Amino acid sequence: MSYAVETRDLTRVFAGKKHRFRRKRTADEADEHLGPVTALDGVSIQIREGELFGMLGPNGAGKTTLIKILATLLLPTSGQAFVAGHDVAKDPFPIRQRINMVSGGETSGYGLLTARENVWMFSQFYGVPSRVSKARIDELMHVFGLWDKRDAKVRMLSTGQRQKMNMIRGFVTDPDILFLDEPTLGLDVNAARIIREYVLNWVRSQKGKTVLLTTHYMAEADQMCDRIAIIDKGKILACDTPEALKRMIRTETTFRLEVDAIRDTASFSSMQGVKNFSLTNDIGTNRSHLTFILEDEGPVAEILSLITSQGKKVHSLQKSEPTLEDVFISMVGRGFE
Amino acid sequence: MNTYWRTFKVAAWLGWEMDSNWTEPWLFVIYSVVKPVAGAFILVLMYVVFVAIGRPQGDPAAFSYLYIGNSFFIFVASVLFGTFQVIQSDREWYQTIRYVYISPISYYVYIVGRAASKVAVSSFAVAITLLFGVFFLNVSIQLSWTAIPMFLAATALGLTVLLAIGICLGGISFLTAKHTHGLAEGIPGLFYVFCGVLFPLSVLPSWGRAIGQGIPLTYWFDITRRLLAPSLGVDTTLTGYDDLTILLLLLVSSIAFFALSILIFKTGEYFARKAGKIDMTTSY
Amino acid sequence: MSAAPARRTDLRYRLGLNARAVVGRSYPRIIGANREPSWIVFEAFLPLLGIASYVFIYQAFGTRTIAAIVANDSLTQAEREAAIAGAHLWVNALVATVVLGGTMVAFWLNVLWSMASQLYWEKEIGNLQLYMMAPMNRMALLGGMAVGGMFMTSVRALSTLAAGVIVFGVVFQVADPLSLLAVFFVTLIALYGMGMMFASLYLLWGREAWNLSALMEEPIFFSSGMYFPVGGLFKIPGWGPAVALAGSLVPATLGLDALRQLTLGPASQAAILPLAPVSTELLILCVLAVGFLVLARYALAYLEVLAKREGKLTSRHQ
Numbered sequence: 001m002s003y004a005v006e007t008r009d010l011t012r013v014f015a016g017k018k019h020r021f022r023r024k025r026t027a028d029e030a031d032e033h034l035g036p037v038t039a040l041d042g043v044s045i046q047i048r049e050g051e052l053f054g055m056l057g058p059n060g061a062g063k064t065t066l067i068k069i070l071a072t073l074l075l076p077t078s079g080q081a082f083v084a085g086h087d088v089a090k091d092p093f094p095i096r097q098r099i100n101m102v103s104g105g106e107t108s109g110y111g112l113l114t115a116r117e118n119v120w121m122f123s124q125f126y127g128v129p130s131r132v133s134k135a136r137i138d139e140l141m142h143v144f145g146l147w148d149k150r151d152a153k154v155r156m157l158s159t160g161q162r163q164k165m166n167m168i169r170g171f172v173t174d175p176d177i178l179f180l181d182e183p184t185l186g187l188d189v190n191a192a193r194i195i196r197e198y199v200l201n202w203v204r205s206q207k208g209k210t211v212l213l214t215t216h217y218m219a220e221a222d223q224m225c226d227r228i229a230i231i232d233k234g235k236i237l238a239c240d241t242p243e244a245l246k247r248m249i250r251t252e253t254t255f256r257l258e259v260d261a262i263r264d265t266a267s268f269s270s271m272q273g274v275k276n277f278s279l280t281n282d283i284g285t286n287r288s289h290l291t292f293i294l295e296d297e298g299p300v301a302e303i304l305s306l307i308t309s310q311g312k313k314v315h316s317l318q319k320s321e322p323t324l325e326d327v328f329i330s331m332v333g334r335g336f337e
Numbered sequence: 338m339n340t341y342w343r344t345f346k347v348a349a350w351l352g353w354e355m356d357s358n359w360t361e362p363w364l365f366v367i368y369s370v371v372k373p374v375a376g377a378f379i380l381v382l383m384y385v386v387f388v389a390i391g392r393p394q395g396d397p398a399a400f401s402y403l404y405i406g407n408s409f410f411i412f413v414a415s416v417l418f419g420t421f422q423v424i425q426s427d428r429e430w431y432q433t434i435r436y437v438y439i440s441p442i443s444y445y446v447y448i449v450g451r452a453a454s455k456v457a458v459s460s461f462a463v464a465i466t467l468l469f470g471v472f473f474l475n476v477s478i479q480l481s482w483t484a485i486p487m488f489l490a491a492t493a494l495g496l497t498v499l500l501a502i503g504i505c506l507g508g509i510s511f512l513t514a515k516h517t518h519g520l521a522e523g524i525p526g527l528f529y530v531f532c533g534v535l536f537p538l539s540v541l542p543s544w545g546r547a548i549g550q551g552i553p554l555t556y557w558f559d560i561t562r563r564l565l566a567p568s569l570g571v572d573t574t575l576t577g578y579d580d581l582t583i584l585l586l587l588l589v590s591s592i593a594f595f596a597l598s599i600l601i602f603k604t605g606e607y608f609a610r611k612a613g614k615i616d617m618t619t620s621y
Numbered sequence: 622m623s624a625a626p627a628r629r630t631d632l633r634y635r636l637g638l639n640a641r642a643v644v645g646r647s648y649p650r651i652i653g654a655n656r657e658p659s660w661i662v663f664e665a666f667l668p669l670l671g672i673a674s675y676v677f678i679y680q681a682f683g684t685r686t687i688a689a690i691v692a693n694d695s696l697t698q699a700e701r702e703a704a705i706a707g708a709h710l711w712v713n714a715l716v717a718t719v720v721l722g723g724t725m726v727a728f729w730l731n732v733l734w735s736m737a738s739q740l741y742w743e744k745e746i747g748n749l750q751l752y753m754m755a756p757m758n759r760m761a762l763l764g765g766m767a768v769g770g771m772f773m774t775s776v777r778a779l780s781t782l783a784a785g786v787i788v789f790g791v792v793f794q795v796a797d798p799l800s801l802l803a804v805f806f807v808t809l810i811a812l813y814g815m816g817m818m819f820a821s822l823y824l825l826w827g828r829e830a831w832n833l834s835a836l837m838e839e840p841i842f843f844s845s846g847m848y849f850p851v852g853g854l855f856k857i858p859g860w861g862p863a864v865a866l867a868g869s870l871v872p873a874t875l876g877l878d879a880l881r882q883l884t885l886g887p888a889s890q891a892a893i894l895p896l897a898p899v900s901t902e903l904l905i906l907c908v909l910a911v912g913f914l915v916l917a918r919y920a921l922a923y924l925e926v927l928a929k930r931e932g933k934l935t936s937r938h939q
């Protein structure tokens with residue numbers, strides 16, 4: 001069977017930037033900031049047709065880079081990528097006919113056109129007949145709650161309204177494969193829900209529609225995706241269904257603590273049996289939330305005594321079912337905002 | 338005062354970076370010179386053609402007149418462009434205008450600062466163009482030592498007027514769509530025609546002459562030419578005025594334009610805020 | 622689960638796709654520009670002033686020449702009248718030269734700023750990546766920009782011509798309208814082909830290319846003889862002809878030279894210093910037109926790959 005998206009050992013290196021006029025103040029500066037960046041490092045994934053596939057990863061992990069390569073905007077440095085069975089490097093035309101991409105926070109379009117005109121314009125680049133395109137736009141505007149703003153100039157739209165317009169732009173060409181790069185960025189709860197439901201329904205109710213989604217919202221990924229790849233520093237760390245991912249760390253134990261604000265956390269990492277942990281500070285209540293991924297329950301007592309020995313109070317302690325976020329912490333070793 | 342100076346310095350630095358850091362220094366220098374020199378060459382060729390087919394004995398006085406006028410016009414084109422383009426580029430291109438605008442500085446001073454690097458670069462281009470004319474094209478320049486203070490004063494006043502006009506345009510462009518190119522070409526064209534830059538005002542119909550005499554730049558070009566090339570005698574429209582009167586006229590008009598620029602700028606700014614146009618984008 | 626339906630790739634489909642793309646991209650230019658009516662003043666009428674000043678230069682030269690003729694006592698009355706009539710003739714020819722040049726400048730600036738460097742804008746405002754991801758031909762995209770800008774440009778070009786005839790009293794004499802049309806359209810095609818070729822640079826460069834475009838104003842006005850007969854360059858020994866030959870690579874140069882020959886009467890031909898017969902120039906223009914279009918196609922494809930390799934198609938957002 002052929003995959004909707006397949007990459008083989010895909011690697012992308014960005015060359016260091018050449019600075020002009022003021023160059024090489026110090027040798028260090030040149031090394032530190034301007035050296036080559038490996039954004040993708042041997043990525044191999046397979047996305048099946050009809051799948052809603054998620055990518056999770058911290059900032060700078062390489063998610064957008066991957067999407068750009070798949071969307072024929074960027075060439076791989078080495079390795080291969082296939083979309084709808086065609087090589088992105090050699091045969092972009094048939095790919096372009098079948099894909100579209102929407103990124104969170106993009107500012108595409110022309111300020112002097114209305115929302116509807118902008119979307120219509122983009123649909124023309126895919127050869128969608130005007131009548132078809134206008135009917136689809138009107139329908140989608142109703143769905144996404146942008147109907148009131150259909151004739152507002154784009155420069156008058158709010159960030160969220162603009163994002164809804166971008167979503168409509170993505171769907172109006174009826175792609176087979178849709179790349180969504182943080183599509184709910186900047187949307188209110190309700191708008192985000194509408195978009196999630198629409199995307200889910202779009203994939204489920206039709207044959208041969210595939211979505212590749214990146215997001216920073218764990219719940220979004222958990223709820224929507226058939227499978228999720230976790231990526232960090234350009235490498236795929238795991239790739240499976242959300243359930244399977246959570247099962248992977250079931251042998252481990254997750255504890256959540258709420259304590260008086262603490263700062264010194266170095267001693268936790270050196271503790272026996274602590275696989276990983278994350279810390280977030282709640283400024284409002286002046287408390288810290290700690291999540292520990294432990295090999296077993298052994299270190300709990302030690303952790304508690306370490307906290308109380310610093311004169312901090314423990315407000316709550318809870319053993320919990322692992323969430324996607326715990327998977328992430330366990331693999332990437334950092335909390336996730 | 339301190340804030341103004343700091344704003345000016347930062348803006349000037351920013352303007353310089355934006356103008357220059359797209360390439361290697363030597364390319365930037367060539368670029369800064371090639372454009373104005375090629376502009377001057379258009380006029381040289383117009384003159385060459387005229388001599389070839391119209392008047393074999395030539396008309397060196399008319400040529401010097403036009404060459405000097407055009408050299409100083411480099412200031413007009415680049416200072417005007419430098420000032421009003423600040424708003425348009427910050428707004429449409431870098432989309433930083435809202436952040437600069439809300440910071441506790443004078444946006445007016447910020448614009449002047451941004452234009453400063455244009456003034457510096459164009460001074461260089463003016464000098465090169467003039468020197469080229471003197472050494473290779475027999476343009477007659479006889480600036481006497483005693484006239485130098487007056488020349489410097491006139492240049493300073495002329496630049497002030499230019500900056501003020503540029504800021505008036507900036508105030509207007511708060512409200513208009515992106516027309517960088519039309520404006521960059523058009524407004525200087527206005528002065529090109531009416532201020533006796535390339536040809537004596539006497540060629541214009543009487544209403545055109547009247548417009549010309551109402552624009553301070555006319556006096557600036559006239560006095561600059563009188564000081565640099567006293568013996569040309571091409572234009573007699575302003576012979577009634579002596580040098581000091583013209584300088585005084587320049588002084589008065591630069592003060593007036595300065596006030597006007599503040600007024601227009603504030604008005605444009607006010608209406609832009611009222612209409613929500615400060616940070617609009619209007620590409621098409 | 623069955624595969625998604627296959628998409629069409631036949632010629633008819635491609636023609637339709639690209640035609641729609643042209644319409645789509647020209648739409649914002651035409652509609653959007655009309656929504657901001659200030660553009661008429663800024664883009665179409667203000668530039669007339671610059672052209673007017675070049676006209677006045679020749680008129681000033683003419684006035685001074687005629688004054689000198691009148692003041693010359695050694696001429697008989699008949700000689701004097703003949704000299705003055707001759708002066709009027711060349712002034713008309715040169716003013717016509719400027720007006721025609723001004724018309725061509727309108728198209729050249731449209732090529733430079735509304736098409737080639739437009740890709741820079743598109744990149745900055747985040748549209749370029751969406752364009753490059755779409756299946757339409759890149760030349761259709763650029764074509765759309767050109768067509769959309771053509772309206773504004775035509776207004777400017779026509780008002781230049783009208784101002785020349787009405788305000789400056791230029792007398793045009795057209796004996797061969799067919800050749801005139803042929804030269805005009807072939808010149809435009811070649812010019813826009815050249816613009817498309819330059820546009821490809823914007824895929825890779827940003828501000829460098831923008832500055833290159835800025836650099837293609839005055840130097841090109843000069844080497845193409847936009848405001849004087851390009852034959853004038855041959856009056857300068859040494860580098861003059863070299864500049865003229867280099868300038869002839871810009872289609873506007875030969876196009877203008879031919880247009881000037883075709884729009885002025887036989888008595889004025891000597892005043893415009895023609896480079897070559899019209900038929901020769903038309904032939905060269907045809908070669909340039911085909912050449913630039915072909916080059917543009919390959920340059921766009923090549924630089925797109927290069928830009929994709931270097932990651933320069935998307936500059937700002939994310």
Ligand SMILES: Nc1ncnc2c1ncn2[C@@H]1O[C@H](COP(=O)(O)OP(=O)(O)OP(=O)(O)O)[C@@H](O)[C@H]1O
Nearest residue numbers: 014037039058059060061062063064065066932939
């Ligand atoms: N055009 C470019 N030139 C140089 N480096 C780049 C370029 N684009 C991305 N990078 C680098 O590649 C790495 C991956 O970037 P990418 O945008 O793919 O991350 P991401 O996973 O999308 O992050 P985020 O969650 O913040 O969107 C980063 O270190 C980034 O700095």
Ligand SMILES: [Mg+2]
Nearest residue numbers: 063064181939
């Ligand atoms: Mg990203």
